[in-house]
Amino acid sequence: MAQQPLLSLPEFHNVSTGTLVVKEPLNYWGGARVKPKDTKNSEPVYEPATGRVLCDMIPCGEEEVDQAIKSAHSAYLKWSKLSGMERARIMLEAARIIRERRDEIARAEVANNGKSITEAQVDIDVAWQCIEYYAGIAPTLSGQHIQLPGGSFAYTRREPLGVCVGIGAWNYPFQIAAWKSAPAMACGNAMVFKPSPMTPVTAVMLAEIYKEAGVPDGLFNVVQGGAETGGLLCHHPMVAKVSFTGSVPTGKKVMEMAAKGVKQVTLELGGKSPLIIFKDCELENAIKGALMANFLTQGEVCCNGTRVFVQREIMPQFLEEVVKRTKAIPVGDPMCDGTRMGALISKPHMERVLGFIKQAKEQGAKILCGGERFVPSDSKLKDGYFVSPCVLDNCRDDMTCVKEEIFGPVMSVLPFDTEEEVLQRANNTTFGLASGVFTRDIARAHRVAENIQAGTCYINNYNVGPVEVPFGGYKMSGFGRENGQVTIEYYSQLKTVVVEMGDVESLF
DSSP states (O other): OOOOOOGGGGGGOOTTTTOOOOOOEEEEEEEEEEEEETTOOEEEEEEETTTOOEEEOOOOOHHHHHHHHHHHHHHHHHHTSHHHHHHHHHHHHHHHHHHHHHHHHHHHHHHHHHHOOOHHHHHHHHHHHHHHHHHHGGGGGOOEEEOOGGGGGEEEEEEEEEEEEOOOOOOOOOHHHHHHHHHHHHHEEEEEEOOTTTSSSSHHHHOOOOOHHOTTTTTEOOOOOOOHHHHHHHHOOOEEEEEEEEEEEHHHHHHHHHHHTTTTEEEEOOOOOOEEEOTTSSSHHHHHHHHHHGGGGGOTTTTTTOOEEEEGGHHHHHHHHHHHHHTEEEEEEESTEEEHHHHOOOOOHHHHHHHHHHHHHHTTTTTOOOOBBBSEEEEEEETSSSSEEEEEOOTTTTTTHHHSSSSEEEEEEEEEEHHHHHHHHHHHOOOOSOOOEEEEEEHHHHHHHHHSSSSOOEESSSSSOTTTTTTTOGGGGEOBBSGGGGGGGGGGEEEEEOOOOOOOOOOO
């Protein structure tokens, strides 16, 4: 008897805070959820808003990883033989299903991740748009014809890699699964995806939606686990590529493991991005940009502009207005439409963020607002992992809060005087994921964009991410790109075919 997809089970209908308990197995390959073989290493997964156990994450061992990869390889052999148009038709159907079930997926995402429902709905929209975008690209994949002397010629073929591994992060669980799988599938690959052990649920929903849309069983598989499971995936001889989103230390390990098998790697790692606000900016927009650059998903966003450089002349007006609006951010039940900031992912992470704030104060920063554990009035949220959004003044470039990625709702504000000075300070970091500049001076805006060492520069906006636009880092923020047309190059390989139309000229 066919399994009922997670989204059709009663517990996933109209999920509210503190109600969801997931009993179903969360490994998925061969077109079905698979019960784990060994439950002794299971770890509890918590609902961030309440601190209660949502489900158990049971990691996959060597045998299970091998089954998932073999399932993917079998599906790849079928999928890669379809035309781009055939693949596109199935991917468009998957995008349609996600669009139709957006709200139910978003509610499950909120229960597992803690972000506000308003943000989660946008994330699900971005996911189906990404799949739709790559569906459009799939039929256009082509090579080149090169004329050679004497009527001979050569041509190139863009071919899939085979089985790709995607390793996701907990801040955008469903969206990252779509960002990695859509270009991979458009090129004819299969994927084995490992979600973060803290957010194991919604990637399985994506797997079930792909199956419903018509992909071969095994084309998109989900294996649960932590570092050990990730290592098994990176070392497996049948894996052609690893795409990882996460921290710099883990990214280095992924690269090292993949290198042993000469596997291609895409790394989307951390950031400590600068946001530069010049005195000639449209101040209202700059304030909105700074809030968007720091407080989305409780500050748990790798490209956030957490070093906010403000030209000295406008610093007082900027701080006054930013603090006023930060204090007004509604924090609480992430399932409520009016909430704009939910809960951090876990208790240890919350304590880490609070530790950064305490250390900043000790090093001389001034807390203008927030930075404390927040306990909502609703009793069911009393054990949730909430932190009030924080603005730090009196910051210096050598402070820990300015140098290290906090990954929480903490904005560090720093004064500057000249363009030359702020560019030097903005680039004085090992990271290079994103950056932003607010100014009315068009020449200055493009000068900053040219001279900033980051994979993205936002001019007079921040944290907008259309799927048509490539996203990725410089320096220790990683390499390779997600989204945009260029990502096709990271999920395919080029074959050259040389055709001789005359006789062979031999030296022998």
